Amino acid sequence: METLKFLTPELARQIAADYGTPVYVYDEASLKRHAEAALAFPNAFGLTVRFAMKASPNAAILRVFHRLGLHIDASSGFEVRRALHAGIPAEHISLSTQEFPEDFAPLYKHGIRFNACSLAQLERFGQLFPGCRCGLRVNPGLGSGGTGKTNVGGPNSSFGIWHEWLGEAEKIIAKYGLSVIRIHTHIGSGSDPEVWERVALMSLETVKRFPDVVTLNLGGGYKVARMATEKATDLQVIGAPVKAAFEKLAEETGRKLKLEIEPGTFLMANAGALLATVRDVVRTGGPDGMNFLKLDSGMTEILRPSLYAAQHPIVIVPAQERAAGPEQDYLVVGHCCESGDILTTGSDDPEALQPRTLPETLPGDLCVVEGAGAYCAAMTAKNYNSFPEAPEVLVGLKGTVRLIRQRQTLDQIFQNEVDE
Incomplete structure (x- = not known):
């Protein structure tokens, strides 16, 4: 399984608490x-x-x-x-x-x-x-x-x-x-x-x-x-x-x-990560049933998997320290009402599904999408389903975290609409 590149579980939890999720983090x-x-x-x-x-x-x-x-x-x-x-x-x-x-x-x-x-x-x-x-x-x-x-x-x-x-x-x-x-x-x-x-x-x-x-x-x-x-x-x-x-x-x-x-x-690319929260864990039935992790992020923050079948490391950070549960195969999906909002696409086909083996995950856990520093915040399905743009933070050389782009508000989405 993939591991964190520059974040620690403690820092990921602190950033999520201070700035909410989803949030881009750069190092x-x-x-x-x-x-x-x-x-x-x-x-x-x-x-x-x-x-x-x-x-x-x-x-x-x-x-x-x-x-x-x-x-x-x-x-x-x-x-x-x-x-x-x-x-x-x-x-x-x-x-x-x-x-x-x-x-x-x-x-x-x-x-x-x-x-x-x-x-x-x-x-x-x-x-x-x-x-x-x-x-x-x-x-x-x-x-x-x-x-x-x-x-x-x-x-x-x-x-x-x-x-x-x-x-x-x-x-x-x-x-x-x-x-x-x-x-x-x-x-x-x-x-x-x-x-x-x-x-x-x-x-x-x-x-x-x-x-x-x-x-x-x-x-x-x-x-x-x-x-x-x-x-x-x-x-x-x-x-x-x-x-x-x-x-x-x-x-x-x-x-x-x-x-x-x-x-x-x-x-x-590897100087940035997308920090999201797992909002739901669901399973479909039958012999071909799958486990799904539903995030509070998706193509509104990271479009590359849907466009190019881009592969990004996915790391689960438990909301609180706990003993690791059994590993499971999960499909990781975004929050948009769009069948293509999938982060675990096939390696050669954006329409194929390729589950990832991850630790047992619960709602409220954090999901870190690594390799998200390039062509993610810059290239999104902005405001699809009216989700606001996510904020960006920078971890400085001394470990301090500062906001470099605020989270968009709903009023900012409205402001350019004109009704005569």
Whole structure:
């Protein structure tokens, strides 16, 4: 069975008592440790680590990473505004987006970096800022990810300029006198390290087409071991051949490229947990009957199992210390009136059910969903069944707990409704 990653049973009970459940809990010591590992990524001529803020955009998290020396990768104009509001310097923010912001001009003038992610975006940038500098996000024709939905490279992905259309990009660049100073690729979340390395080497060939490029951004997507049975990507192992390739390019051409990476899951996933309460324990009858744990949380706080069949460790913390009862197989389900609100999905199929073996559990016990730091609070079925957004707390380096987002009230759900 899985065990707690950074919480203790005592701390889990105290947080539940102080802030209620469900509640997201983040651990600053884990954030620091993961940031330091990313900053140690092998590189030949300099490295910038950008936190993919879409993974967890809370201002407190952004400020922690800023203090540790990380920059920011934003995926929308709204994320740019959010990072600026958190006090992140504009020159530390890079925008790569599916939707070109309506307010792009003032954002760019403010000093942000920008990667054009389509030919239309490149044309629009040229119209607004002829003669200026930008980056290009390129779809290398190869991708990898934990699932088909998290693969953002290859012919089935809309992300980036298809590598065979770079000739069209060069025409737009010449038309507006643009200078491309950055090539950006990203192939998927939970990607295969071998595929990641191949794309990195392919991207160096793309760099040769653009003489002004000084930075190659290789994205993120490094596999994180949430479950005890999973194996994480070793950044030192995958980075070594990439560093060697940068050095070889410098020997051949004299171009000393700076490296950028954009981890999100790597930094956040195992630095966060979702703390919920078991509200009910029920069983269905017949030979195929199942035991169910019903939580006061679900897809309103953690959508990944329903979307991707994502596997998260589940740890039961008894409401009070007691002798352990016999282990049982349970399906763990959420509180939404939705058949897909299931946390124990099949490992390869979000529609399949896969019970977990857990200690005997009683109503009132706490359920800790580990590996919930990335793409959980940031990506939810917000307000479905009118459940308010859950709060977020941060466990500091000295063990103190502070609130970094309040629980939403019902009045806040009402406030934007208009009845004329």
